[in-house]
Amino acid sequence: MTTKMAIFAYDGCLSTSVTGPTDIFHIANIHQRIRKENSDNPLFSWKIYSPDGKPVHTSTGITIAVDGHYNQAGNPDLCLIPGIDHAFGSEVTNKTVEMRSTLGHMIKHHHSQGAVIASNCSGSFLLADTGLLDGKEATTSWWLAHHFSHSFPKVRLQLEKMVTEHNNIFCSGAMTAYMHLCIRLIEKFAGESIAKCCAKTVMLQNKETTQAPYIPVPHHFKQKDELIRNAVKWMQENLDQDFHLDNLASQLAVSPRTFIRRFNQATGKPPKQYFQKLRIDEAKRLLESTQLSVDDITEKVGYVDVSSFRRLFKREVALSPTEYRKRFTQ
Incomplete structure (x- = not known):
């Protein structure tokens, strides 16, 4: 059975949050072919959607073709939310507000239909803004902790974690944590054996599940004193x-x-x-x-x-x- 994935891209999203995961899920499909396990039906398929159905201009200036607009996503099994390009945390919060009426609505709809929702990096802001993470654990880019906690005080931010999971909602940490997220999703949908093969292929130490070594002491205080x-x-x-x-x-x-x-x-x-x-x-x-x-x-x-x-x-x-x-x- 093929797991159908919808990637909800948008102008200004991180290009690796779109292209990186598709490469890893492609690797999972390759391992399935090598094993000759029902190779006529790939483990994963994916389509990329944008708010208006037009190509997306990503953070690096790379333009990505899409398969349609958000409303054409149908009933995916897995929805992927890319990270927001930013230099400052305020840019993430502003983009979150901008995307609320379009992407926020779609996230809630697909989750209510039973889809697994996964975000990478600053994409967790878009997830948290829906309220689906209230009272639940989440993670994000470690340098955005102050802005995340201020914007979403009801969410239990677990910054040291590389990936969090609760009620079919996944969040991953800073940028390249998408690799850990993808391995976890492959394990969920295709099993531990395929996931381990993929982790070895991309040279990922799958047991490394923490951002702790990278997190400095925050000097951005909640109040000026x-x-x-x-x-x-x-x-x-x-x-x-x-x-x-x-x-x-x-x-x-x-x-x-x-x-x-x-x-x-x-x-x-x-x-x-x-x-x-x-x-x-x-x-x-x-x-x-x-x-x-x-x-x-x-x-x-x-x-x-x-x-x-x-x-x-x-x-x-x-x-x-x-x-x-x-x-x-x-």
Whole structure:
């Protein structure tokens, strides 16, 4: 049985969000042919649609021919929502509002008809805008976390996850996470064996399911608060020092309780947890840019017990310090 996929493209979508998945689903069809398993009916077929049925001008200037307009998609088994090209988060939110009456309506309609809906990268904004993700887990490009959380507070953003799934709705993280998304969809529709073959063909480590190694500490605060900016500046300059909340609050001339409340409001994290993440970020920078030993880096970021630091780093980054250095240095 062939899984019918509809790709809902639009002007300004990421070209790889359209062409990349079709290549991977094509590879799945090739593996089916090699195995001689019902090769007359491919595992996947797809058509590309645009809001008006005209060719789509993608983010890179590449024009993609389409098979019709959104209303001609029929009853697909799988709907794919490409990511939105952007330099700033505001461009994503503006495009989401622009597409609400056309694409948003189609997403809700096809989901109600039983279709699986999947988005890549910033395409999760288009999904979340429909309300289908309210109360559910989702992921997106890690650098868009602030804009996503602000726009969709009812969605449980799980930024560290490469792919999320709930009630036949899939979201994937930053750009090339579409590959992980496609492997998951191939597994869902065609089985684990074909999915593993496809993962090997595209040289994808299918067990890598987290964006954690790539996510820095956010410095885009939810609220503008000069006191908190001063607190963060102190933290950044004193990563090798012990953190004493009462002392820092006293320096800032506020009570500890007020400091905690305002820090949480501005950053979304308690002060000590934010300080810890700054230390991990600095450790990542030193692992990437210096030849310092892990022991020396541990000391520079304020930890005494190297074993404890290694465990903390692995928990936060999903890689050990040594694994991180191997991956992110030449």
